Amino acid sequence: MKLPAILIFLITLITGLISCKAPETNKATRTATPNIIYVYADDLGYGELGSYGQTKIKTPHLDRMAAEGMRFTQHYTSTPVCAPARAMLLTGLHGGHSYIRGNHELGGFADTAERGQYPLPKAAITIADVLKTKGYSTAIIGKWGLGMANTEGNPLLHGFDYSYGYLDQKQAHNYYPSHLWENGKWDTLDQPYFYVHRKLSPDSATDDAFASFIGKDYAPDKLTEKAEKFIREKKEKPFFLYLPYTIPHASLQVPEKWVNAYKGQFEEQPYFGQQGYTPSKYPLSTYAGMISYLDEQVGKIMALIKELGLEENTLICFSSDNGATFNGGVDARFFNSAAGFRGLKMDLYEGGIRMPFIARWPGKIKAGAVSDHVSVQYDLMATLADLTGVPAPPNDGISFLPTLLGNDKNQQQHEFLYFEYPEKGGQRAIRYGNWKGVKTGLKNNPAAPWQLFDLSKDPSETTDLASKHPDLLKTFDAIVARERQDSPLATWNF
Numbered sequence: 001m002k003l004p005a006i007l008i009f010l011i012t013l014i015t016g017l018i019s020c021k022a023p024e025t026n027k028a029t030r031t032a033t034p035n036i037i038y039v040y041a042d043d044l045g046y047g048e049l050g051s052y053g054q055t056k057i058k059t060p061h062l063d064r065m066a067a068e069g070m071r072f073t074q075h076y077t078s079t080p081v082c083a084p085a086r087a088m089l090l091t092g093l094h095g096g097h098s099y100i101r102g103n104h105e106l107g108g109f110a111d112t113a114e115r116g117q118y119p120l121p122k123a124a125i126t127i128a129d130v131l132k133t134k135g136y137s138t139a140i141i142g143k144w145g146l147g148m149a150n151t152e153g154n155p156l157l158h159g160f161d162y163s164y165g166y167l168d169q170k171q172a173h174n175y176y177p178s179h180l181w182e183n184g185k186w187d188t189l190d191q192p193y194f195y196v197h198r199k200l201s202p203d204s205a206t207d208d209a210f211a212s213f214i215g216k217d218y219a220p221d222k223l224t225e226k227a228e229k230f231i232r233e234k235k236e237k238p239f240f241l242y243l244p245y246t247i248p249h250a251s252l253q254v255p256e257k258w259v260n261a262y263k264g265q266f267e268e269q270p271y272f273g274q275q276g277y278t279p280s281k282y283p284l285s286t287y288a289g290m291i292s293y294l295d296e297q298v299g300k301i302m303a304l305i306k307e308l309g310l311e312e313n314t315l316i317c318f319s320s321d322n323g324a325t326f327n328g329g330v331d332a333r334f335f336n337s338a339a340g341f342r343g344l345k346m347d348l349y350e351g352g353i354r355m356p357f358i359a360r361w362p363g364k365i366k367a368g369a370v371s372d373h374v375s376v377q378y379d380l381m382a383t384l385a386d387l388t389g390v391p392a393p394p395n396d397g398i399s400f401l402p403t404l405l406g407n408d409k410n411q412q413q414h415e416f417l418y419f420e421y422p423e424k425g426g427q428r429a430i431r432y433g434n435w436k437g438v439k440t441g442l443k444n445n446p447a448a449p450w451q452l453f454d455l456s457k458d459p460s461e462t463t464d465l466a467s468k469h470p471d472l473l474k475t476f477d478a479i480v481a482r483e484r485q486d487s488p489l490a491t492w493n494f
Helices: 005-020 024-031 060-067 082-091 127-132 207-211 219-233 256-260 283-307 377-388 470-483
Strands: 035-042 070-076 105-107 114-117 137-143 162-166 179-182 185-188 239-248 314-320 354-360 369-371 417-421 427-432 435-439 451-454
Touching: 035 082, 035 283, 035 377, 060 283, 060 314, 060 354, 082 127, 082 377, 127 137, 127 239, 127 377, 137 219, 162 219, 179 219, 219 239, 219 283, 239 283, 256 283, 283 314, 417 470, 427 470, 435 470
Parallel strands: 035 239, 035 314, 070 369, 137 162, 137 239
Antiparallel strands: 070 354, 105 114, 162 179, 179 185, 314 354, 417 427, 427 435, 435 451
16 A cells, blocks of 8 residues: 555654664764774784884884874773684683683694694674674685684684785794795795794804794785775775784794894894794894784885775775784893783783774764773774674673774763683783783683782882782682683683
8 A cells, every 4th residue: 555645744744753862972883884904913012103102113104094093092902812812802702711712722833734723613693793694705814823723713714815924833833935825725935834943053153054943935914914904805895804914923034135224223133033033133123024024015005005096995904813922032021022011921910901992984083083981802893883882792702892983971981891811821811990800820720819900000010919908819719610611622711
């Protein structure tokens, strides 16, 4: 039956009035399908970008990204090492709920022994799974670390239409590998396999010996090439590009151009491999060059987005999986990599988990903004679901979209952030307002006491106030009892 024109008009008017009542932020979150690029550095410390206080390493493109977007000062990784940080980022689950909680290694370093890490279970729902329901094309280009292609951890089984890069983190110790993986198939590079943890003798190390750790095909070049290709091919529809580069994780390897950019600026001695990973004749220059190289790759991605006219419809994010490392010839103290915070990679102190985070979206995110909103990488699932109007699976995060869009009054705050890390003796941490509780050595001493720090006055966590605030410690115990679930892998339980 055809409705009378006046009735059609009234229905239209009422519908319009109802829709007008929706807050502006809701409108943005329900209708937007921007392209999303998430660049993930590897072992990059909080203080290793110019916009976060670095003075020795040049990062002009990331500094420009911060100047044109928003820089977060209290953003955390979910845990302080590679594989679990990636799993929690993608699934929105914290360390007490995550499927993956540590770097559980399988196989060995040789190509014939490549087995990867403990695979992400098929039941896991990732950000890519969620965004695909909204019509997004999805890609993971870089380091996966959550299972080989012949396991249920295959990225193609977790919402990604395309995958390229390292599947096994041990292979990613070498920037000149014999191969990478493209959609589960071996992609041969122009160099043979070599063992990256081979030491050199200080008495006999020659220039040729150091040069033997350098090949022809630099893997990060391939990652950028594939990322640019994906962006060009998918520019007509919304895409999600997860771009986890392996830089600046050891080994210390970068094309000579980038070493030369810093040679002569630092007093440095050769590194012979005594703390693992490849030797390097100029370790300080190489490390600085690696970060500047990474910075250039981000600049290339931003330039391509501009060239294609996609700037106003592309959200680009940059962060790191954990704090700077302590081995492989890296000198975190020299570069002030932790920006004065206590701890490094594998620590639940601030230096291991407080991360740089920059978000840029011209026209949506205010240029030059700085936010002290307390956020964590397991918030990303909730944030991107909020942004695109897609229901998120159960997760532990809180959307920080209001903060990105300048709606701080509508920003929900975390009651607490929960961290759990089963390696390096077993650790646990809780951030609760400005308070931070940390436990270490839990595997040998399940009754290890809380250390308590007031981050508002003591961000370097030097003064333990636990004896003065017993009620807070009881609150932390209650949070642990409520939040923690046993892992199916026994070694991750303590």
